[in-house]
Amino acid sequence: MKNGLKEIFTGFNSLVTGMRITIGQFFKPSVTTQYPHETLPIPARFRGHIELVLDPETGKAKCYACKLCERACPSDCILVDGAKLEGAKKKSVTEYRLDFTKCSLCGSCVEACRDGAIRFSRDYNLAGFSKEEFIMDLFAKLEAEAQAAGAPPAAPDAPGKPEPAAPAPTQPPPPAAAAPKPEPPKMEPAKVDAP
C-alpha cells in the first residue's frame, strides 16, 4: 500500500516534469531553417565541384594547362587541354572538362594546383535530368563568367581577396554555359584553400 502510493506520487511527479519541459520548449523560438526561403551560410571551406579561377588582371583563366590536376585526379574525371597563344609566355587553357559523375570531391586537384587556378565552387544546388548535364565544361563556364564580369574589369571575383561567406549571393550569377540545372548557382568568391 505504502509502496503503491509512493509509486503513484513519483510517477505523477515525473509526468508533471515532462509536461513542464515540453511547455518550456513550446515557447522557445523555432530552430528550423525554412530551406527554399532561407538558407544557412555556406562554410568557408565548403567543397563543391571545382571551377576555374579568373585572373583579375588579364580577365582570363589563371590556369595554364599544366595538367597537374588531371594527373592528380584519382577518378580520372578531369580533362585539360591548352595551347600557346601568340605573344604569350605561358600556355593558356582552351578546354577544361570535369566529369562530375565520377568525381568524389577528394580535392586532390585543388591541392595539386600550384597557382590556385582552380578552387571549389559554392554551388550545392545540383540536380539534373540526365547524366550528361554533369559533364561540365568549366572553361565555357569561366568564359561566361568573365564576360559577365567584363564591364567592370576587376570584378569581385578576384580570388586574391576572398570575402567572408555570406548566405545570399552578392550579384545574380551569370547563367553558366554548362549549368546543370535551371536555377543558377550561387557564385560567390570562394576562399581558396592554402596549398
Add this chain to the structure above:
Amino acid sequence: MTNLLHILLAEPFRLALALLLIMSFVGVNAAYLVWVERKGAGRFQRRPGPTEVGYAGLLQPVVDAFKLLSKQLILPTGVDATLFRAAPLLVMAPALIGLAVVPFSEKLLGRDINVGLLLIFALGSINVMAIMLGGWSSRNKYAIISAARVVSQNVAYEIPTLLVVITMIMVTGSMDLNEIVRQQAGGFWRWNLFRWDVNPLAPATFLIFYICMLAETNRAPFDMAEAESELVAGAYTEYSGMGFGVFFMAEYTNILLGCSVATVLFLGGWQSPVGILPGLFWFLAKMYFLIFSVIWVRWTFPRTQFYGLLNLSWKILIPVSLLTLILTGAMLKIFSV
C-alpha cells in the same frame, strides 16, 4: 394554443438549426484542430509546423479536405461491406448527438434534457463498438488486433470514467448538464473541481476523468488502437478517402465532446470565474484549454505499453475512483442530511 404552435412549428426549426450549427461547428473544428495539432506538434518540437498553404498554413485543412473528398472509397476484397461502410458513421453519430445536449452557454444548447449526462455516456460506448466493427469488418490482421485492443482498453477505462461520473452526479444531484453548470455559479472556487466539502479528492477525480477521456478517445499516450508504428493505422488501415476522414473527424469530435463534458462537470461550464465576458466565451476558453492540454500530453509522453495501460486502469484508477465514490457517499451522508 400558443404552446401547441410552439411545439409544432418553432421547435422543429430550432432543432434543425441546432443540428446544422453543431454539424458545421464539428466540421470546422475537426479540420482546424488538425491544423492546431500540427502547429502544436511543431512548436513542441521547435519547428514551425505547416507554413506553405495560406498564411501560417491556415488553408492546409481546406486542401486536406479536398484531397480526402476527391479520393476513391476503396472496398477491399473480402470485407463485410455493410459493416465496413457503417462503421465510420457509427463513430461519428454518437459524438454529434452527444454535443446536442452540451450547454455552450446558458441559452445556447441543442436540447435541454434532464438526463444529458446519461445520454452522452450511453452513446459514448457505441463509439467503441463502431471502431471495433471497423477493425473487424476490414479483414486485415492489423485492424483486428486493433479492434481487440480497443475493446479491452475501453472496457478498462469505461469503469473509472463511470465511477467518476457517478461521484459527480452524487455531488451535484443532477444529470442535467445545464443544471450542473448553474450550481457552480459564483467564482472559480465554487467549481466542482474544488468541492472539497463533499468530495475531498475532487482534483484527483478530475484527473481520473481526464486520463480516462484520453484513453476513451484513443489519444496518445493511449493510442493503442491506432499505434501507427506497430499497426499501420490500426482499425482504420483499410479505409480510404472520406471513410478515413470521418474516423479522423470523429476522433477530434470525441475529444471536443470529452473536453466539453470535463468543462461542464469540473470547470464550471459557461460560468465566468471573474464575472466579465459572456458565458460562451468562457465555455470555449476552458474547453479549448483542455483540448490544448490534450495535444500537449500527446507530444510529451510516448505511447504506453499495453499492460501498462491496463495496469494503470485496474490497479490505480479504478481503486482510486471507487475510493472517491465511497468517500463522497460518506461525506454526503454525514454532513448534508
